Amino acid sequence: MLDLQGYGPRLIEGAGVTIQLAVLSLILAILLGLLTATAKMSRNWFLHRTATVYTTVIRGVPDLVLMMLLFFGGQIGVNAISDMLYDHYDIDIYINFNAFAAGVLTIGFIFGAYMGETFRGAFMAVDNGQIEAGKAYGMSSALVFRRIRFPQMMRHALPGLSNNWMVLLKTTALVSVIGLTDMVRVAAEASRATHEPFTFLLPVAAAYLLIASVSEWIFVRLQKRYDIGFGGQ
Amino acid sequence: MLDISAWFNDLLAGNVIFTPDTLGYYWEGLVTTTQLVFLSLVAGLILAVPLAVMRSSKHKWISLPIYFYTYVFRGTPLLIQLYIIYYGVVFVDGIQETFLWPILREAFYPALIAFTLNTAAYTTEIFRGAIKATSKGEIEAARAYGMSQNLMMRRIILPSAFRRALPAYGNEVIFMLHASAIASVVTLMDLTGAARFVYARFYAPFDAFLFVAVIYLCLTFAILYFFRFLEKKLLAHLRPQNT
Numbered sequence: 001m002l003d004l005q006g007y008g009p010r011l012i013e014g015a016g017v018t019i020q021l022a023v024l025s026l027i028l029a030i031l032l033g034l035l036t037a038t039a040k041m042s043r044n045w046f047l048h049r050t051a052t053v054y055t056t057v058i059r060g061v062p063d064l065v066l067m068m069l070l071f072f073g074g075q076i077g078v079n080a081i082s083d084m085l086y087d088h089y090d091i092d093i094y095i096n097f098n099a100f101a102a103g104v105l106t107i108g109f110i111f112g113a114y115m116g117e118t119f120r121g122a123f124m125a126v127d128n129g130q131i132e133a134g135k136a137y138g139m140s141s142a143l144v145f146r147r148i149r150f151p152q153m154m155r156h157a158l159p160g161l162s163n164n165w166m167v168l169l170k171t172t173a174l175v176s177v178i179g180l181t182d183m184v185r186v187a188a189e190a191s192r193a194t195h196e197p198f199t200f201l202l203p204v205a206a207a208y209l210l211i212a213s214v215s216e217w218i219f220v221r222l223q224k225r226y227d228i229g230f231g232g233q
Numbered sequence: 234m235l236d237i238s239a240w241f242n243d244l245l246a247g248n249v250i251f252t253p254d255t256l257g258y259y260w261e262g263l264v265t266t267t268q269l270v271f272l273s274l275v276a277g278l279i280l281a282v283p284l285a286v287m288r289s290s291k292h293k294w295i296s297l298p299i300y301f302y303t304y305v306f307r308g309t310p311l312l313i314q315l316y317i318i319y320y321g322v323v324f325v326d327g328i329q330e331t332f333l334w335p336i337l338r339e340a341f342y343p344a345l346i347a348f349t350l351n352t353a354a355y356t357t358e359i360f361r362g363a364i365k366a367t368s369k370g371e372i373e374a375a376r377a378y379g380m381s382q383n384l385m386m387r388r389i390i391l392p393s394a395f396r397r398a399l400p401a402y403g404n405e406v407i408f409m410l411h412a413s414a415i416a417s418v419v420t421l422m423d424l425t426g427a428a429r430f431v432y433a434r435f436y437a438p439f440d441a442f443l444f445v446a447v448i449y450l451c452l453t454f455a456i457l458y459f460f461r462f463l464e465k466k467l468l469a470h471l472r473p474q475n476t
Binding site: 057059060061062063064065066068069072073076166170171172173174176177184187188191192195197198201202204205208209212 | 304305308309310311312313314316317320321324410411412413414415417418425428429432438439442443445446449450453454
């Protein structure tokens with residue numbers, strides 16, 4: 001049943017690529033988002049400005065355009081760097097800027113901007129007294145972050161985070177356009193080859209719905225976990 | 234009279250990529266993108282109002298099918314929806330004999346249909362949220378005046394719901410503008426399509442895509458400020474009063 005005219009295994013492989021891509025981009029986006037939120041709240045003028053420009057520009061340009069810019073421009077940029085290394089320092093390296101890396105970098109970079117906004121709001125929702133109390137206990141700021149700010153911030157950030165994840169998941173479909181063989185690309189190729197679009201595209205649509213439903217369930221559980229100690233609301 | 238075209242040619246002299254020729258492609262792309270986004274937003278809005286009313290219905294058999302529709306269209310990538318309609322339209326029985334075929338054969342209309350259905354799903358949920366948030370007092374007041382369900386919907390609930398929905402709807406408009414970039418995947422020459430063409434012709438990714446990114450950024454800001462202006466006008470009663 002899962003054979004789908006021989007495309008079944010490739011579709012499953014494609015689904016694997018989609019999931020890997022989504023999870024890796026999510027991790028990158030969360031890290032970038034934390035950095036951006038910190039920069040946005042800092043009193044340093046330069047950091048604040050850079051973060052603001054980053055979030056504004058990224059959120060004003062379509063994902064696909066950014067992805068093409070990075071993917072098509074990335075190889076040229078990487079080549080220029082390796083040429084320069086060779087000319088000046090005699091270092092001969094070849095870096096292959098592949099579609100997967102371009103996909104993870106672009107999606108992570110784009111959603112880092114959205115995550116930044118989510119985290120900033122969440123950090124500001126943490127009561128300042130909590131942080132002061134941590135400092136009064138003699139905790140270093142790293143420890144305050146790990147034990148006090150982060151766990152309490154996550155409670156407020158989770159709804160936004162889950163929203164961003166759902167959008168991110170759907171954005172991964174775009175990598176099929178820049179040549180990455182995710183499940184959308186396999187399905188589109190199969191539709192063109194067999195002239196049976198529904199046979200391939202509908203299962204892929206269902207797969208997206210399935211991943212979305214599973215992650216919704218995970219987020220509900222996470223929210224429960226982070227709500228501990230807050231009256232279980 | 235200033236000779237604008239001479240001035241323009243002067244400006245572009247010595248520029249290999251941005252000749253009047255390629256700028257023409259970008260201009261056509263801008264027109265296509267604008268048409269696509271504007272038409273799908275209008276059609277989506279017209280669809281979304283009755284759907285949102287049905288979605289807010291107390292009767293499960295009315296609201297559930299609508300929920301299923303919005304769940305599917307919000308839960309799957311727009312690209313998949315576009316592919317299904319673009320590749321699938323050929324297989325609708327007998328469609329090639331009808332008068333619709335010359336229209337549907339081109340990529341523009343399948344894209345328009347996909348975008349419309351997608352934005353209608355999101356807009357339905359935005360409006361539903363706004364309808365649900367109508368304060369009880371307003372509804373009770375309308376009932377006390379003896380308004381029928383329909384009259385209450387028309388005069389009390391919908392006008393205030395539209396205003397509440399405005400900020401979220403502004404985001405949806407921007408989202409639609411950005412989502413429209415995938416029209417270039419089904420061979421449409423929209424803004425992104427023009428950029429891809431220029432990239433392919435000159436192998437100049439930075440020039441081609443940065444230029445189009447700036448255009449999108451300007452469009453985004455234009456929409457943003459338009460909605461801010463609307464909010465200021467229509468939500469004036471919610472602003473804190475300075476006395």
